[in-house]
Amino acid sequence: MTTALIGQPVSRVDGRQKVTGRATYAAEFEVPGLAHGAIVRSTIAHGRIASINSVAAERAAGVVAVLTHRNAPRLAYRPHKGAPDPDVGERLHMLQDDQVNHQGQPIALVIAETLEQANHAATLVRVSYTSETGTTDIERIEPVLPTQKNDQGQVRPPETRRGDPEGALAAAEVKVDYTYVIPRENHNPVEMHATIAAWDGDRLTLWDKTQWVHNVADEIAAVFGIPAENVRVVSPFVGGAFGSGLRTWPHVTLAALGARVARRPVKVMLSRREMYYGVGYRPHTVQRVALGASRDGRLAALLHDGYQETSTYEEFSEALLNASRFLHSCPNVYTRHRIARMNVHTPTYMRAPGEASGIFALESAIDELAVALGVDPVELRLRNEPEQDEFKRLPFSSRSTRECYRVAAERFGWSRRTAASRSMRDGRWLIGWGMATATYPMNYAPASAMARLLPDGTAEVRSASSDMGPGTWTSMTQVASDILGLPIERVKFTLGDTRLPRAPVHGGSMTMASVGSAVQAACRKAREDALTRGGANDVTEAMRRLGQPVEASVDVQPGDASQRFSMHAFGAVFAEVAVDPDLGETRVRRIVGAYGAGRIVNPKTARSQCIGGMIGGIGMALMEHSVVDGRNGRVPNANFAEYAVPVHADAPSLMDVIFVEEDDPHVNPLGVKGVGEIAIVGVAPAIANAIFHATGKRIRELPITPDKLL
Amino acid sequence: MSDTIAFTLNDRPVEATGISPAMTLLDWLRGPARLTGTKEGCAEGDCGACTVVFERLSSSGARICEPVNACLVMMGQVHGCAVRTVEGLRGRDGAPHPVQIALAEGDGTQCGYCTPGIVMSMYAFVAGGEPPEPTLLHDALAGNLCRCTGYRPIVDAMARVAGHAADAAPPPAAGSVTGNAVLMHGATRFDVPATMAGLLALRRDHPDAWLLAGGTDLGLLVSHDRQIPARVVHVARVPELQALVLEHGRLRIGAAVTYARLLPFLEGPLAPFGAMVRRLGSRQIRALGTIGGNIGTASPIGDTLPVLLALDASVRLRSAARGARLVGIDDFFTGYRKTVLAPDEIIEAVDFEVPLHGDIFQVDKVSKRRDQDISTVLGAYLLRVEGGIVRTVRLAFGGMAATPARALRVETALLGQAWTEATIERAAAMLGEDFQPLDDWRGSAAFRLTVAGNLLRRLYMRASRPDLVVEIDQL
Incomplete structure (x- = not known):
């Protein structure tokens, strides 16, 4: 007999492959006859290509072809809107015209026998431009309301209002009203994006780094005007992504285009520098938050007005303001979301898109209000704990904020905090304790899975999901083993291939809810079928008797729970910082996070994900910043030497993760909410609030570098 | 070949x-x-x-x-x-x-x-x-x-x-290359001279060849900029360049000595130098990077350079035509990434007197991230205080000017004065006369000046109340 596997700290089933270097990532597939592509990118942000001379490149050693807008085949570019694509606008069409829309836009593709030859020839392509006026400087742009209707004709309200927020703010006894800025950040997974494309007649195979194989197939089919079933996408291992693999970026099209012209397989791998121009990023945001409260600390008014950068050709919007509408109880709330259209490439979703940024502003402002009121920050949040989602006017399916505050505060030792800033020290170091609330919606999308039981008592379970690191291979294997009653080593889960049953995008913390529910249902169906037909009480015996495979395919989709409940994960993050008063250096010494995230399928991998989110939050708070040159859109620190991400020494000696017990029967059949995104939410404001407590300096612009503290 | x-x-x-x-x-x-x-x-x-x-x-x-x-x-x-x-x-x-x-x-x-x-x-x-x-x-x-x-x-x-995992891999093959090696393919010739004479002849005959020591900087030209060099001269196998000698109170470091080999020598009075070298680069970088490479590159933010300035190091240069000459580190840097090195010369070694016990020798590196980040400001200081009076002083900074440079006015304000907090305050106020640093996104000019002043105050505090200064990684 096996014991229940869901909820067990199972080690990663693919761990051995990874530590031995045997896990194969997109750029590493061995494809016979492979040629290499190098992308030539624009060196202006806006204008037209006046001339492009590729003669020298074509004559260089080993060059197979040089594609520019003048000789590239015309592509179909049928309409395609995948879920991660912006609601309004159209993707850039590769090498189809002379228009330059952003710095670093692909304007030519050089294909050569070796990577060295392709890279060298790419430097020989001569381009001249006619520059047009435009801007890449967000400080000089007047933000505008986004287009009211999306491309599907649905109305998207950029403003929400309940009660009389302006009146209530004016009348409030205590108010704070400040603006918070977060610069552009890049996902910077350690693996760069790469695609290998190989045509066989009208059929195309893509080995790609992606969080959604089916969306890649759909988009590339639309671009080339071929049926989606002609495109196979293979992506078993993804070396981190955090959102950078949600959309299908231009290099994927270029690899396929290059392979078609060269009549042989072509690989295109971005360099680290190209990762700052060739895939999206977390947009620069500017947010005003105004809060009004009574002297006893009841929120009376909340105004949250934010804007973010986007490109001229697509309107990207993230859920910057959503949490402000329901996280704390407040009768008078106004939110407005605007966009700053610039000559940059389109931003995209990055870990906890919207929430990570919006909640930095909101939870910093709440902390400022707590200081203005002289009320403990945890106590202020407790006084404004809502009974229901006041925006949707729905009950929460479950909400464990009170419990999260309590257990995290207790573990952290919050009661020993002295309220005044600069009141805690360790030698000369200034010590600060801060906290913030976190939330992220429970997302659940249609998903399919197939379970196949074999007479030898093993099982194969399949779904075209992805695993960029959270442990999808492992958790799905656990769910299947648990339902089938088979030892985990007898269950083989497969993902990352369009030949498998369709899964939703591997993002938005929805994989466990969606794919997990599909795997659960498929395994249940196969098990029942096997037991009935085999006339036995356990799967192994039933399959032995049956002597032939049993297969079940299931599609699951969310019911109407979202019309009856507001469904979110919630958490509380507490941080301790030490700030050097002479040099402005900050060290995060401890972080404690408590999360109410439904059922935790694998506490080992879930804890790891949360710790990873915390370190991501430390990066966001203290170092990450893609510097954008306001004159031309160049990113001068487009490398790992100067775009600082946390290193080993930046990891606090104490990173504590607590999962609050939650039994939520409404969210989805597995009762899970997901932890990947919420893990980064609340970390940056908890650190910023701790830095204020340590130093008395309120830093409203991230990252909080030493120069801002001296 | x-x-x-x-x-x-x-x-x-x-x-x-x-x-x-x-x-x-x-x-x-x-x-x-x-x-x-x-x-x-x-x-x-x-x-x-x-x-x-x-x-x-x-x-x-x-x-x-x-x-x-x-x-x-x-x-x-x-x-x-x-x-x-x-x-x-x-x-x-x-x-x-x-x-x-x-x-x-x-x-x-x-x-x-x-x-x-x-x-x-x-x-x-x-x-x-x-x-x-x-x-x-x-x-x-x-x-x-x-x-x-x-x-x-x-x-x-x-x-x-760590500490108890048995090492099961067999020992490495003993074979190593001796004698000159010349590797050639396509457009590139790669010389590995085994003698000083061989190296100097190559340098004389091919002054445009890349001189490669560890490659932590030069390697970027290949891996990042995708350049294809015509000729590379790899200097690491010339014995004189690997010399690492401590005698008569002086430490002589061959130009091709890696940071990894150097570290065990940066103990005792030189411990602040060692602590900085551990932050300058990871073990992967320290196994390749050399002090000669750092000197030859002459970047204004090369981390060892202010230290060598503070230590009053001598750089030994050598050419086939003129033999060896010694250049004081003060005279070595002539401008942004420019030095006195002649086209036919190589850097053979650098040497300096090890500070005495009782000397005040400190190195501070300020960067946005603690480990392996490019310095915003790097300060290195060597002082001798006798009878409460500052008898000698050398203060050098990186990141404050186009070259690593000494704070000469500040030094003057300290020299011969009583070693007190008030003296340091007066001296720190002179920093603005020594340096007009640039604004860049690593740090503003104002931040650089403020932090450099605080580093001087910290220098005094370390000397007078060492218990008060706790480094971030000791927290």
Whole structure:
């Protein structure tokens, strides 16, 4: 007999492959006859290509072809809107015209026998431009309301209002009203994006780094005007992504285009520098938050007005303001979301898109209000704990904020905090304790899975999901083993291939809810079928008797729970910082996070994900910043030497993760909410609030570098 | 002359032919060798995903395992070496190595892409037999970036195996290359002279050739800028350039001595220099980078340069035509990345007097991130205080001007004065006369001046109340 596997700290089933270097990532597939592509990118942000001379490149050693807008085949570019694509606008069409829309836009593709030859020839392509006026400087742009209707004709309200927020703010006894800025950040997974494309007649195979194989197939089919079933996408291992693999970026099209012209397989791998121009990023945001409260600390008014950068050709919007509408109880709330259209490439979703940024502003402002009121920050949040989602006017399916505050505060030792800033020290170091609330919606999308039981008592379970690191291979294997009653080593889960049953995008913390529910249902169906037909009480015996495979395919989709409940994960993050008063250096010494995230399928991998989110939050708070040159859109620190991400020494000696017990029967059949995104939410404001407590300096612009503290 | 690069890879002799000696080891591994366990994450020596281990036996027969970034190593440098990649790592009976098991079971891998590099850093540490002290664990892992795990599980896994994991891999092949080697392929000629005379002749005849020591800076021209050099002269096998001698109170460091070899000498009175070198680069960088390379590159933010200025070092230059000459470090830098080095000269060594016990010698590096970040400001100071009076003083800063430079006015304000807080305050106020730093996104001019002043105050505090100054990693 096996014991229940869901909820067990199972080690990663693919761990051995990874530590031995045997896990194969997109750029590493061995494809016979492979040629290499190098992308030539624009060196202006806006204008037209006046001339492009590729003669020298074509004559260089080993060059197979040089594609520019003048000789590239015309592509179909049928309409395609995948879920991660912006609601309004159209993707850039590769090498189809002379228009330059952003710095670093692909304007030519050089294909050569070796990577060295392709890279060298790419430097020989001569381009001249006619520059047009435009801007890449967000400080000089007047933000505008986004287009009211999306491309599907649905109305998207950029403003929400309940009660009389302006009146209530004016009348409030205590108010704070400040603006918070977060610069552009890049996902910077350690693996760069790469695609290998190989045509066989009208059929195309893509080995790609992606969080959604089916969306890649759909988009590339639309671009080339071929049926989606002609495109196979293979992506078993993804070396981190955090959102950078949600959309299908231009290099994927270029690899396929290059392979078609060269009549042989072509690989295109971005360099680290190209990762700052060739895939999206977390947009620069500017947010005003105004809060009004009574002297006893009841929120009376909340105004949250934010804007973010986007490109001229697509309107990207993230859920910057959503949490402000329901996280704390407040009768008078106004939110407005605007966009700053610039000559940059389109931003995209990055870990906890919207929430990570919006909640930095909101939870910093709440902390400022707590200081203005002289009320403990945890106590202020407790006084404004809502009974229901006041925006949707729905009950929460479950909400464990009170419990999260309590257990995290207790573990952290919050009661020993002295309220005044600069009141805690360790030698000369200034010590600060801060906290913030976190939330992220429970997302659940249609998903399919197939379970196949074999007479030898093993099982194969399949779904075209992805695993960029959270442990999808492992958790799905656990769910299947648990339902089938088979030892985990007898269950083989497969993902990352369009030949498998369709899964939703591997993002938005929805994989466990969606794919997990599909795997659960498929395994249940196969098990029942096997037991009935085999006339036995356990799967192994039933399959032995049956002597032939049993297969079940299931599609699951969310019911109407979202019309009856507001469904979110919630958490509380507490941080301790030490700030050097002479040099402005900050060290995060401890972080404690408590999360109410439904059922935790694998506490080992879930804890790891949360710790990873915390370190991501430390990066966001203290170092990450893609510097954008306001004159031309160049990113001068487009490398790992100067775009600082946390290193080993930046990891606090104490990173504590607590999962609050939650039994939520409404969210989805597995009762899970997901932890990947919420893990980064609340970390940056908890650190910023701790830095204020340590130093008395309120830093409203991230990252909080030493120069801002001296 | 040969186009064959012969070395030991994962315990087996290999000969790489038909490739440029300037090709990086990383490109060769992932390309022709089809060993894709070694990952590419930046190709600039910043992320450690391509960490491999160079193995050799010391003169006493001890096994030395040095992690390096394969993206910074040209194939010509590999000639005659023994290299181990993740594919060549085994424990007893062919099972995974204990570090691999610890990492997998401890959930120190998520997406898995940085993992082989981390495995190799762990292996180098464990094979070196170092104890599992927290500072050493962090130091050994500092050169490996991970975006998923939050690092804690990796450090914990390493702590579990360090100190007692048996080293099951056989010792490296003893073979090493002696005599001059000339590697040639395509447009590139790669000379490995074995004698000073050979090196000086090459330098005289080919002044435009790249002089390659460790390659942590030069390697970027190949891996990042994709340049194809016509001629490379690899200086590391000239014995005089490997000299490392402490005698008569002076330390002489051959120009091709790596930071890794130098570190054991930076103890005692030189400990502040050693502490800075540990932050200047990861072990992967320290195994390649050389002090001669840092001097020759002459970057205004080259981290060892202010230290050498404070120590009043001499640079020994040598040419075939004129023999050796000594240049004081004060006269060595002539402008932004410019030095007095003549086209036919090489840097042979640098030497300086080791501070005496009782001298005040300190080095401070200020950067946005503690480890392996480019310095915003770097300060180095050497003072002798006798009878409460400042008798000698040299204060040098990086990141404050177009070259590393001394704060001469501040020095004047200190010299012959009483060593007191008031004197330091007066001197710190002079910084603005010595330096007009630039604004850039690493730090504003105002921040640089403020922080440099605070560093001077900290210098005094360290000397008078050492208990008050606690470094960030001692917290």
